[in-house]
Amino acid sequence: MNRDAHQEDTRLHRIVEAFRLVGRAYAPPEEHRLRGHVGAVVAFGAYTAAWGAVVARRKTDLPGRHEPLDIVLTATAVFRLSRLLSKGSVTSPLRAPFTRYESATGPAEVSETPRGGNIRSTVGDLVTCPFCLSVWLTTTLTGAHLLWPGATRTVTGGLTTLAISDTLQVGYDCLLQKNDE
Numbered sequence: 001m002n003r004d005a006h007q008e009d010t011r012l013h014r015i016v017e018a019f020r021l022v023g024r025a026y027a028p029p030e031e032h033r034l035r036g037h038v039g040a041v042v043a044f045g046a047y048t049a050a051w052g053a054v055v056a057r058r059k060t061d062l063p064g065r066h067e068p069l070d071i072v073l074t075a076t077a078v079f080r081l082s083r084l085l086s087k088g089s090v091t092s093p094l095r096a097p098f099t100r101y102e103s104a105t106g107p108a109e110v111s112e113t114p115r116g117g118n119i120r121s122t123v124g125d126l127v128t129c130p131f132c133l134s135v136w137l138t139t140t141l142t143g144a145h146l147l148w149p150g151a152t153r154t155v156t157g158g159l160t161t162l163a164i165s166d167t168l169q170v171g172y173d174c175l176l177q178k179n180d181e
Contacts, residue, residue, distance in 0.1 A: 036122030044136065051143035060146045070145065070153070077159035078137045080166070082130040083109070085137075098124035107170060 023034040055062075085091055087109040092101070098120055099112035114124025126132050145152040 036118045036125070039119065040122055040126060044139075047136070048139055051139060055143060055146050058147060062146070070156075073153065073156040073160050074138070074141050074145070076163050077156035078134050078141060079130075080159045080163035081137055082133040086128055086130040086133050087111075095124070095127045099128055107166075107173070 019035075019038075026034055085094070087105070089104070089108050089110050092099075092110055092112070095112060098114060098116065100115045102111040102113055105111045112124075112128050114121040114128060116124065126136075141152060141156060144155075
């Protein structure tokens with residue numbers, strides 16, 4: 001091994017060892033999988049960079065300002081889609097390779113816990129957390145809006161309609177339960 005390669009190997013070893021020390025000081029491995037979350041952050045950075053590269057390659061003009069209606073539609077769509085993907089009983093087959101079913105928690109929603117090794121349990125953490133998914137979904141819908149504004153508005157409008165419908169369904173059920181008391 002030449003001198004430069006040896007120095008590079010030594011630097012990498014120091015970085016890895018420093019990361020291990022930080023991880024051990026932060027929390028016991030069984031309580032919090034810091035290494036897996038670093039991987040998720042790196043994956044998210046690559047995902048965001050890929051969207052940026054596609055937008056730049058297409059020479060898409062960035063808007064001077066956000067349209068308020070687009071913000072409301074996107075926020076509502078992200079909320080509804082993140083709940084559907086992370087908690088929906090109908091989407092549990094998508095999460096099943098990474099999670100373990102715990103219980104039903106509400107109208108058409110379930111509680112699950114991550115399972116498996118580092119990568120599998122990190123994915124399980126991600127797919128059971130609506131807050132975590134919302135970051136990825138916001139990036140997706142923002143990039144999609146820049147590339148395909150009409151189609152994205154159609155999708156966010158549909159998801160917003162679903163969120164309003166779900167709210168009405170739950171509200172109606174609450175009213176019926178209140179009347180039964």
